[in-house]
Amino acid sequence: MADKQDAPTAAVVVDLDGKVSGWSQGGRLLLGWTAEDTVGRPLTDLLVAPPPPGLLDDRDAGPDATGFIPLRHQDGSTVDAVVTAHALLGPEGRVLGRVVTMQRWGRRPVIADRAFEQSPFALGVYDPELRFLWINASSGRVIAHSEEQVLGRKYREVLPEFDRSLFPERDDKPYTDALAEVARTGEATRLITVFRPLGSHYANAWATSIWPVRDTEGRVRAVANWGFDMSAEYWARQRLLLLNQASGGIGRTLDVIGTAQELARTPVPGFVDLVDVDLFEEVLRGEEPPSASAFTPAETITLSRAGRHSAKDDAERAPGPTTRVMHAPGSVAARCMATGRSTVELAVEPGEGGEWAFGPGLAADPAHWPPGNPVIDESIAADGLTGRITVPLRARGALLGVVAFSRLDRPEAFTADDLILAEELTAKAAVAIDNARRYSRERTTALTLQRSLLPQGLPNQEAVEVASRYLPGGTGTEVGGDWFDVIPLSGARVALVVGDVVGHGLHASASMGRLRTAVRTLADVDLPPDELLTHLDDLVLHLASDLRPDSHFQPTGESGATCLYTVYDPVSRRLTLASAGHPLPLIISPDGTRTPVPAHPGPPLGIGGLPFEAAEFELPEGSLLALYTDGLLECRERDVDQRITELQRALNHTATSLDALCDTVIDAMLPDRRTDDAALLLARTHVLAPRHVADWDVEPDTEQVPRARKFAVDQVDAWGLEEAAFVTELVVSELVTNAIRYGEPPIRLRLIRDTSLICEVSDASNTAPHLRRARAFDEGGRGLLLVAQLTQGWGTRHTSNGKTIWCAQTLPEHEPH
Numbered sequence: 167m168a169d170k171q172d173a174p175t176a177a178v179v180v181d182l183d184g185k186v187s188g189w190s191q192g193g194r195l196l197l198g199w200t201a202e203d204t205v206g207r208p209l210t211d212l213l214v215a216p217p218p219p220g221l222l223d224d225r226d227a228g229p230d231a232t233g234f235i236p237l238r239h240q241d242g243s244t245v246d247a248v249v250t251a252h253a254l255l256g257p258e259g260r261v262l263g264r265v266v267t268m269q270r271w272g273r274r275p276v277i278a279d280r281a282f283e284q285s286p287f288a289l290g291v292y293d294p295e296l297r298f299l300w301i302n303a304s305s306g307r308v309i310a311h312s313e314e315q316v317l318g319r320k321y322r323e324v325l326p327e328f329d330r331s332l333f334p335e336r337d338d339k340p341y342t343d344a345l346a347e348v349a350r351t352g353e354a355t356r357l358i359t360v361f362r363p364l365g366s367h368y369a370n371a372w373a374t375s376i377w378p379v380r381d382t383e384g385r386v387r388a389v390a391n392w393g394f395d396m397s398a399e400y401w402a403r404q405r406l407l408l409l410n411q412a413s414g415g416i417g418r419t420l421d422v423i424g425t426a427q428e429l430a431r432t433p434v435p436g437f438v439d440l441v442d443v444d445l446f447e448e449v450l451r452g453e454e455p456p457s458a459s460a461f462t463p464a465e466t467i468t469l470s471r472a473g474r475h476s477a478k479d480d481a482e483r484a485p486g487p488t489t490r491v492m493h494a495p496g497s498v499a500a501r502c503m504a505t506g507r508s509t510v511e512l513a514v515e516p517g518e519g520g521e522w523a524f525g526p527g528l529a530a531d532p533a534h535w536p537p538g539n540p541v542i543d544e545s546i547a548a549d550g551l552t553g554r555i556t557v558p559l560r561a562r563g564a565l566l567g568v569v570a571f572s573r574l575d576r577p578e579a580f581t582a583d584d585l586i587l588a589e590e591l592t593a594k595a596a597v598a599i600d601n602a603r604r605y606s607r608e609r610t611t612a613l614t615l616q617r618s619l620l621p622q623g624l625p626n627q628e629a630v631e632v633a634s635r636y637l638p639g640g641t642g643t644e645v646g647g648d649w650f651d652v653i654p655l656s657g658a659r660v661a662l663v664v665g666d667v668v669g670h671g672l673h674a675s676a677s678m679g680r681l682r683t684a685v686r687t688l689a690d691v692d693l694p695p696d697e698l699l700t701h702l703d704d705l706v707l708h709l710a711s712d713l714r715p716d717s718h719f720q721p722t723g724e725s726g727a728t729c730l731y732t733v734y735d736p737v738s739r740r741l742t743l744a745s746a747g748h749p750l751p752l753i754i755s756p757d758g759t760r761t762p763v764p765a766h767p768g769p770p771l772g773i774g775g776l777p778f779e780a781a782e783f784e785l786p787e788g789s790l791l792a793l794y795t796d797g798l799l800e801c802r803e804r805d806v807d808q809r810i811t812e813l814q815r816a817l818n819h820t821a822t823s824l825d826a827l828c829d830t831v832i833d834a835m836l837p838d839r840r841t842d843d844a845a846l847l848l849a850r851t852h853v854l855a856p857r858h859v860a861d862w863d864v865e866p867d868t869e870q871v872p873r874a875r876k877f878a879v880d881q882v883d884a885w886g887l888e889e890a891a892f893v894t895e896l897v898v899s900e901l902v903t904n905a906i907r908y909g910e911p912p913i914r915l916r917l918i919r920d921t922s923l924i925c926e927v928s929d930a931s932n933t934a935p936h937l938r939r940a941r942a943f944d945e946g947g948r949g950l951l952l953v954a955q956l957t958q959g960w961g962t963r964h965t966s967n968g969k970t971i972w973c974a975q976t977l978p979e980h981e982p983h
Contacts, residue, residue, distance in 0.1 A: 174192050174195035174196040174269075174270065175192045175196070175267055175268065175269045176189075176190055176192045176193035176195075176196045176197065176247075176266075176267065176268040176269075177190035177192060177193070177265065177266075177267055178190070178193060178204075178209065178265070178266040178267075178268065179254065179263060179264075179265055179266075180209050180222070180263050180264045180265075180266055181262075181263040182261070182262070182263055183208075184208050184209055184210065184222065185206060185207065185208050185209070186204045186205050186206065186207055186208075186209055187205065187206075187263065188201075188205070189201040189204045189205055193268070196237075196245065196247070196268060196269075196270060197212065197237055197238070197239050197240060197245060197268075198239050198240030198241060199212070199240050203240070209222060209266065210222075211238075212237055212238050213235055213236070213237060213238065214235075214236035214237065214238050214244050215235065215236055217233060217235055217249070218231075218233040218235075221233045221235075221249065221251055222251055222264065222266070230250060230251065230252050230253070231250070231251045232248065232249065232250040232251075233248075233249055234246065234247070234248060234249070234271060235247060235249045237249075237268060245270060246270070246271040247268045247269060247270055247271055248268070248269050248271050249266060249267070249268050250266070250267045251264045251265075251266050252264060252265045252266070252267070282302055283302050283303060284302075284303065285302055285304060286304055286394070287304060287392055287393060287394045288301075288302070288304045288305035288308050288372070288391075288392070288393045288394070289301065289302040289304070289305055289390070289391070289392055290302070290305045290390065290391050291379065291388050291389070291390045292321060292345065292349075292388060292389045292390075292391075293387075293388055293389075294349045294386060294387070294388070294389070295320065295349075296320055296321040296322065296342070296345055296346060296349065296389070297318055297319060297320050297321075298313075298316040298317050298318065298319055298320075298321070298324070299317070299388060300313065300317075301313050301316065308370075308372075308393075308395075309324065309325055311324060321342055321345060322342055325342070327361060328340065328341045328342050328359075328361055329341075329342045329343075341357075341359045341361065341374070344357055344359075344374075344376055345376060345389055345391065348376045348377065348378055348389050349378070349386060349389045352378045352380075352386045353378070354375065354376060354377035354378065355375075355376050356373075356374070356375045356376075357374060357376075358371060358372070358373055358374075358396070358400065359371070359372045359374055359393075360372075360400070369397075369578055370395060370397050371395070371396055371397045371399075371400035371401065372393045372394065372395055372396065372397075373393060373394055373396045374391055374392065374393035375391065375392045375393070376389060376390070376391045377389075377390055377391075378390075401583070402583075404436065405583065405587050408432070408433060408436060408437055408587065408591075409587070409590060409591070409594075411432060412429075412432045412433075412591050412594050412595075413594065415428055415431075415432050416428045416429055416432060416591075416594055416595050416598050417594070417595070417597070417598025417601065417602075418826065419602075419825075419829075420601060420602045420605040420606070421602050421606075422445070422449060422450055422452075422472065422599055422602040422603055422606060423450065423472050423473070424602075425595060425598045425599045425602050426443040426445060426472035426473030426595070426599060427443075427472070427473040427475070428473075428595070428598075429441065429443055429473055429569065429591065429592070429595035429599075430442070430443050430473035430474055430475035431473075431475045432591065433571060433588075433591060434475050434476070434477050435477035437571070437584070437587065437588075438555075438571045438572055438573050439476065439477040439478065439572060439573050439574040439575075439576070440474075440475070440476045440477070440478075440570075440571075440572040440573075440574055441473070441474065441475050441569065441570070441571055441572070442471065442473070442474050442491075442569065442570045442572075443471070443472050443473035443474070443559070443567065443569050443595075444469035444470065444471055444472065444491050444493075444499070444567045444568050444569075444570075445469060445470055445472045445559070445566055445567035445599070446469060446470070446565075446566065446567055447468075447469075447470050449472075449566050449567065449599065449603050450470055450472065451606075452603050452604070452605075452606035452607035453603075453607065454564070455564050455565060455566055455567075456565075457565075462504055463495065463496055463497075463500045463501045463504040463505075464495050464496065465495055465500075466492055466493065466494060466495055466500075467492075467493040467499070467500050467503060468490060468491070468492055468493075469490070469491050469493065469567055469568070470489065470490055470491065471489040471490075471491050472567070476574075477574075478574065493568075498511065498541075498554075498556050499556055499568045499570070502556045502557065502558045502568055503558050503565060503567075503568055506558055506560065506565075507536070507538070507558070508536075508539075508555065508556060508557045508558070508585060508588070508589055509538070509539065509541060509555070509556045510535075510539045510540040510541065510553070510554075510555050510580050510584075510585050511540065511541050511542075511543045511546055511551075511553060511554045511555075511556070512540050512541070512542055512543070512552075512553050512579055512580065513542075513543070513544060513546050513547040513551060513552045513553060514542070514544070514547075514552075514579075515542055534581075534582035534583075535582045535585075536582075536585070539582075539585065540580065550574050550575060551572050551573065551574060552573045552574070552575065552576055552578075552579070553572070553573045553578075553579060553580045554570055554571065554572045554573070555570070555571040555572075555580060555584065555585055555588045556568060556569070556570050556571075557569050557570075557571070557588050557589055557592040558592075559592055559595070559596045559599070560593075560596055561593075561596035561597050561599065561600035562597075562600055564600065566596060566599055566600060566603075569588075569592050569595070571588045624652050625652055625653070625654050626654075626921055627652070627654045627658075627660050627920075627921060628658070628736070628852060628854070628920055628921055629658055629659060629660040629734055629735070629736040629851070629852060629854075630660055630662070630734055630736075630791075630849040630850060630851050630852060631824055631849065631850040631852065632652055632662070632824065632847065632848065632849045632850075633823075633824035633825045633827070633828045633847075633848045634650055634652075634828065634845070634846060634847045634848070635828045635829075635831075635832055635844075635845070635846045636648065636649075636650070636843070636844070636845045636846075637832060637836060637843060637844050637845075638843045647665075647666060647667025647668070647677055647678040647727070647843075648664075648665070648666050648667075648678070648795040648797060648843045648844060648845040649664070649665050649666075649667075649678045649681070649682055649845060650662075650663060650664040650665070650793065650845050650846075650847040651663040651664075651682055651685065651686065652847070653685075653686060653689045655689065655692060655733065656692055656924070656926075656961055656963055656970075656972045656974070657735065657737070657918065657924060657926060657963070657970070657972060658735075658736055658737060658854055658918050658920040658921075658924060659733055659734060659735045659736070660733070660734055660736075661689050661731065661732065661733050661734075662732045662733075662734065662791065662793055662847060662849055663682075663685055663689075663729065663730065663731050663732070663793075664729075664730050664748065664793040664794065664795060664845060664847055665678070665681055665682070665685075665727060665728060665729040665730070665748065665795075666727065666728045666729075666748065666795045666796060666797075666845075667681065667727045668726040668727060677727065680709070681702070681706075681727060681729065681771075684702055684705050685698070685702060685729070685731065688701050688702060690961075692961060692962070692963040692964070693964075694733075694742065694744075694780060695731045695732065695733060695742055695743055695744035695778075695780050696744040696777070696778045696779065696780035698731055698744075699729065699731060699744050699745075699746045699768070699771075699778040700777075700778060702729065702746070702771060703746065703771050703772065703773070703774060703778075704774075706727065706771045706772040707772060707774050726770050726771075726772060727746075727770060727771045727772065728745075728746055728747040728748035728767075728770050728771065729745070729746045729747075729748055729771060730743065730744075730745045730746075730748040730749070730750070730751065730767075730793060731743065731744055731745075732751065732791075732793070734785075734791075734849075734851060736851070736852055736853055736854040736920075737853075737854050737859055737918065738784070739784050739785050739786070739787065739851070739853055740782055740783065740784050740785070741753075741782070741783060741784075741785050741791075741851075742780060742781070742782040743763070743765060743780070743781055743782075744765070744768065744778045744779060744780045744781070745765065745766075745767035745768060745778070746767070746768050746769065746770055746771050746778060747767055747768065747769055747770030747771070748767060748795075749767070749794065749795075749796060749799075750763045750765060750767060751763065751791050751792060751793045751794075752791075752792040752794075752810065752813060752814060752817065753785065753789055753790070753791055753792075754789065754790040754792075754814070754817050754819045755786055755789055755819070756786055756787070756788040756789065756819065757819075758819050758820075760814055761785065761789065763781065763783075764781050764783060765779055765780070765781030766779055785851050786851075787851060787852065787853040788850060788851060788852075789850070789851045790817060790819050790848065790849075790850050791848070791849040791850075791851065792813065792817055792831075792846070792847075792848055793846075793847040793848075793849070794813070794844070794845065794846045794847070795843075795844055795845045795846075796842075797842035797843050797844030797845070798813070798831075798835050798836065798844040798845075798846055799813065799835070800842050800844075801837070809835070812834070812835065813831065813835060815834075816830060816831045816834040816835060817831065817848075818830065824848045824849075824850060827848060828846055828848055831846060831848075832844075832846065854918065854920065858885075858918065858919040858920065859916065859917070859918050859919075860877075860881045860916070860917045861914060861915060861916040861917070862874065862877050862914070862915045862916075863912065863913070863914055864902055864905070864906070864913040864914065864915050864927075865911075865913075866906050866911045866913060867906065868903065868906055868907075870902070870906070871899055871902050871903055871906070874898055874899070874902045874915055875895045875898055875899050875902075877915070878894050878895060878898040878915070878917060878925070879891050879894065879895050881917050882894050882917070882923070885919050887919070887923060887977070890923050890975055890977070893956045893957070893975060894917075894923065894925060894975070896952065896956060897925055897952075897953045897956060897957060897973050898915065898925055898927075900950070900952055900953055901915075901925065901927040901953065901971055901973070902915060902927055904927075904935065904950075904971075905927050905928075905929045905971075908931070908933065908935075909929030909930070909931040909933075909968075909969075910929055910930040910931040910968070911929065911930060912929070912930060913927065913928070913929045914927070914928045914929075915927055916928070919977075921977065922958070922974040922975055922976050922977055923974065923975040923977055924972060924973070924974050925972065925973050925974075925975075926970050926971070926972040927970070927971050927972075928965075928968060928969065928970040928971075929968050929969065930967060930968040931968055931969065932964065932968060932969060933969075934962050934964070934969065935950055935962065935971060953973050954973075956975075957973040957974060957975050958974055958975060958976045959973065959974045960972060960973035960974070
């Protein structure tokens, strides 16, 4: 850009008497007076107003003085000027006079233009159509264009790469869109822009400000921007964010494969595009890994792919954890595991300078790289890789496997800082994987028997969200008899059960298995909680009486066992429960307060002759239920009430993950050394939306049957379940007809859309229907048989006011609930 002309500056020499003794050409340009006009005249003749005190009359060599003074132009006009007086010194510091400079006020000096031009920050001005009006040298270097090349051209034409986001997964706004938005709205904005200039191997991060430039009438006439390169700070912050994410996202569960998959997912796609985590099979089984000295780089190493995550075709790049991976002799992975050192491979030699994807270009400075890195290997490009970091997975001196961090089809080269980040991520994951391996080895022995007796997976139901934990006693303690269960019931209800068998060892586990089976059998009959415990108590008594005194078997542990049986209805939000000597559940309302349970535990099972008390009450949606065994509260230093208070504090009702909350409670309540096993079952109640429930009062008249059918068909159609309309119409017809003929009013029809389509018909009669085979000429007897054949399940549920006959049809899995 050509230099601009300086604004006229007058230089005047004034003697000790205040008269002009020297006049510059700038004085003529500024005021119109020539040297002949001014030399010998008092300087005050050129002033419109008296000067500020001390500006021109000080005869001492004091500091320079500056003031704003109106000057008299030769044509009679007034010129506002900035006047600066400098002492003119002779030998021995004697004051000879003053040198006075005058410059028109309101004109930008050329030095200001040069300040903008030479600014290290990128500056630019564009018209409302985003055509270039002016850029400084720094901006030209950033966009790799001179001012002459871009003036008058549109921003999108010159810099099409700025019209898209480098990282669309982060929802970054393209920089061109930000400029256009300021021009359109007239509102300034600030943002961090990450971009990769054309032809560059590096990504830059710039902090930019964009503001509108308005005329005197307030209209937007241009858009200006200002920015500076903050790549080093930005990528350092990204590394810290990624490490922070890894701290919270890796090692959340004590599971080897789960932790390996967490490691694979964490750095994708912000850092790399593909992560492979390979572990020794011994690690997956919870065993000690082989010694690193047991093999050399010259032999094939067989590992198992425990984690793999890709930013692209993840389904294709995600084999199961049992997939074996062979690392050939002399391969990078084999060398890394044998030497314990990481290796960085680049497909091409990176260019000099610039900004790297995760920091400044440090490749040009070998002091930042460890010995032997980086390695230029063009062969990795055949696999679609532009770079790969291979890190041995080590923890507590043991070699667990190897991790590969790869970039696919992106030109950003790895840096030494990237290597440090990969090693830190691997180190965090290695400790978590080793912890999971050790935990797996210890719990496998303790849970071998329990695995066949406790639920293998919680059933699919929508009444409650559930999570559970069972922990055996400490080392040297036999497996106990604590157990829990979640049982789906008719009418979209669910039963939550927890129990404890006295004693430890195989007999306690066998007794636990018998009790759990008995509870499931009785639950299928849909008995109320107090009646179910009564029947369970009778069963325990009968089992005890069957033992002969000369039996070679030890007494069973059912006698003295405890059990808590609860039933939750998501339609009415009512919880019904009864306890046989077991601690009552702890219930936390959505607002965090404890909900009192209006019941008292009955006697343990096997006592006989004593009633069990049932309680029923309503729960707010989202209530948190904690069912537990006494092993969770066991503590010699505190009593039960104190432990219950501690449990309530540990139950964070705002926790989004019940699994994580289970771990939190276990960590808070159970000491490292415990003598009893413990079971915990957490449930958060849901409410079935009113739109998923429809009911209708049926008058005891057979003429109401067609209306009931129509009601059912219309409701099923409204739910979008037209395929179920035919079967629903048939079963509603049969059940309503039977209720009218053989039941007692009031009669009620209810349809529930849950994980299945449920049809219920209730009446006030206590007589239970049963299936029978109709003969060829019988006019009836086929209704329930038809219902049983057309639906996936049916049954009778007795209540205090009568009974309910229900049936359920399975819905397609893709149907929304």
